[in-house]
Amino acid sequence: MDFTRRETLAxxxxxxxxxxxxxxxxxxxxxxxxAFTGGAAVADGGVNLTAPEIAENGNTVPISVSxxxxxxxxxxAAGNPTPGVATYTFGELAGSAAASxxxxxxxxxxxxxxxxxxxxxxxxxxxxxxxxxxxxxx
Amino acid sequence: MKFKALTAVxxxxxxxxxxxxADPDDDTLVLNGETEMVTxxxxxxxxxxxxxxxxxxxxxxxxxxxxxxxxxxxDNPGMLAVESAIEAWNTVxxxxxxxxxxxxxxxxxxxxxxxxxxxxxxETAGELRTLAMQVNDCRTNQMKAExxxxxxxxxxxxxxxxxxxxxxxxxxxAIDGPVQAIWEKGKELYYTRTGILxxxxxxxxxxxxxxxxxxxxxxxxxxxxxxxxRLKNAKLNTVHGRFKGCVRDTRAETYKPGSEEFIALExxxxxxxxxxxxxxxxxxx
Amino acid sequence: xxxxxxxxVKAPKSASAGEVVTLKTLISHNMESGQRKDKSGNPIPRSxxxxxxxxxxxxxxxxxxxxxxxxxxxYFEFEAKIPxxxxxxxxxxxxxxxxxxxxxxxKVG
Numbered sequence: 001m002d003f004t005r006r007e008t009l010a011x012x013x014x015x016x017x018x019x020x021x022x023x024x025x026x027x028x029x030x031x032x033x034x035a036f037t038g039g040a041a042v043a044d045g046g047v048n049l050t051a052p053e054i055a056e057n058g059n060t061v062p063i064s065v066s067x068x069x070x071x072x073x074x075x076x077a078a079g080n081p082t083p084g085v086a087t088y089t090f091g092e093l094a095g096s097a098a099a100s101x102x103x104x105x106x107x108x109x110x111x112x113x114x115x116x117x118x119x120x121x122x123x124x125x126x127x128x129x130x131x132x133x134x135x136x137x138x
Numbered sequence: 139m140k141f142k143a144l145t146a147v148x149x150x151x152x153x154x155x156x157x158x159x160a161d162p163d164d165d166t167l168v169l170n171g172e173t174e175m176v177t178x179x180x181x182x183x184x185x186x187x188x189x190x191x192x193x194x195x196x197x198x199x200x201x202x203x204x205x206x207x208x209x210x211x212x213d214n215p216g217m218l219a220v221e222s223a224i225e226a227w228n229t230v231x232x233x234x235x236x237x238x239x240x241x242x243x244x245x246x247x248x249x250x251x252x253x254x255x256x257x258x259x260x261e262t263a264g265e266l267r268t269l270a271m272q273v274n275d276c277r278t279n280q281m282k283a284e285x286x287x288x289x290x291x292x293x294x295x296x297x298x299x300x301x302x303x304x305x306x307x308x309x310x311x312a313i314d315g316p317v318q319a320i321w322e323k324g325k326e327l328y329y330t331r332t333g334i335l336x337x338x339x340x341x342x343x344x345x346x347x348x349x350x351x352x353x354x355x356x357x358x359x360x361x362x363x364x365x366x367x368r369l370k371n372a373k374l375n376t377v378h379g380r381f382k383g384c385v386r387d388t389r390a391e392t393y394k395p396g397s398e399e400f401i402a403l404e405x406x407x408x409x410x411x412x413x414x415x416x417x418x419x420x421x422x423x
Numbered sequence: 424x425x426x427x428x429x430x431x432v433k434a435p436k437s438a439s440a441g442e443v444v445t446l447k448t449l450i451s452h453n454m455e456s457g458q459r460k461d462k463s464g465n466p467i468p469r470s471x472x473x474x475x476x477x478x479x480x481x482x483x484x485x486x487x488x489x490x491x492x493x494x495x496x497x498y499f500e501f502e503a504k505i506p507x508x509x510x511x512x513x514x515x516x517x518x519x520x521x522x523x524x525x526x527x528x529x530k531v532g
Contacts, residue, residue, distance in 0.1 A: 052203055054353075056423040060369035060494045062203045077492050081458055084490035088501075091483025095443035095502025099485065102494040104456070132353030212433045215496045218451045221429060372495035 029076050029083040033114055036074045037122045047125035049113045058105040058131035066098030067115035079109025105131050161348055162198035170211055173306045179413035188344055195414055196357035196422055208421040216367035216419030219374045223299035232283025245299055253304040253416050257405045259316045266320050268401055269297050288396035294365040294374035301418030309362050311408045324406025333388030362411040363420025374419055377404050428452055430525040432513055437530040438505040447500045450515055456491035474516040480509035505529055
């Protein structure tokens, strides 16, 4: 297949666009988000996700999330075999829309938190966690 | 002289915080907001020839999250095992109709200081005993019960319960008198290279502590924090289980948990931590 | 997995009316993910705690849907508003149908 100069340029531009696009979560994670939001738009900001930059071990990674005014927060590990981690639903006696837990990450990946706000809107935050391989296997 | 150079580099790194990524940190371990632990201490006299002047708990080589997990007993999953061991402590087992408590009463009282001095010479038996050996001696001879498997979950849990009663007390194992020959043997093992990788304990934990081995931060290999809850396998790990893992990782046939070799090695490695606080059950990666 | 599962809860014994308190929970559980294989290469079936709830005097504080990516010995930390004296009730639901419960009373005043 031969490309014209114009086509080659277009391809190059496309490749550049691909590399600069923000990391996209995998299909299963996108499905999980869609199921949670009902397909509504998800804004960035308003969600605080605290995750280590480098996890000392992927088997036990501390993750904290909070979103003022949220009624529920869904936590996803986009690179796990199944992306679901936990969904917190905050009740009338929740002291804050915040929770911490410890999770399993199968490898370096994005952890995503999607918050459902009291007004029905959605917001998200994401954080890349590097999961490393230990010393000589021990 | 290679070590001197490393020490000099280490000293330089302390002086320049910007590049101390791989250095042990200077944090202080305060248990439950109450008990300050000794996690750095002057090296015991017998380590003079190693060039190490400060012995350091493995706690300093872990990241802040892992450190915090150990600093609070509620956050420390190793304490779940301690709770299960309290039940075992009070449970009658074996033909003698006894529990640990039948002879020893409350572990809080009778086990205080025990972890700190083990492995310890038993005059009557004429042998060096690790804590695990002592537990099994009680089980078989006093309780007439089945011994625990040497590096099993119930054994690790019992060791953790006993260790908790000594937390904050300095490790203080004796290395002279009747145990001296065993200690010498342990020392020889510590410096013996094994496996396809030809690594000794010292290759990593004496010559290269503070450096990264791939993505892992090498500690001094201290055992004052054992049994230790590892994030990796989410359970308590015994000293001999860890030794086995290390030797295996040199791609060697390993000694068995409870073997003469590992008992000797445990005494020697424990003695390198004399002066550090007992931390078990600690939390490591 | 119903054997040996022990919940632990850290909650204050007292609070002032309307105070927000921090709660921590830890429960001993393997959380078998369903992703692992045994020594013969056969998949180990999933067996996890799939839901955790906390209520105060019958009103919801938090309701957590849990997936296999939650670590062994599940840990949660969160906050509750304590309007009056009463009982915090913590409940964990196991895949095998087991339910583990723990209650902590809080005084007000």
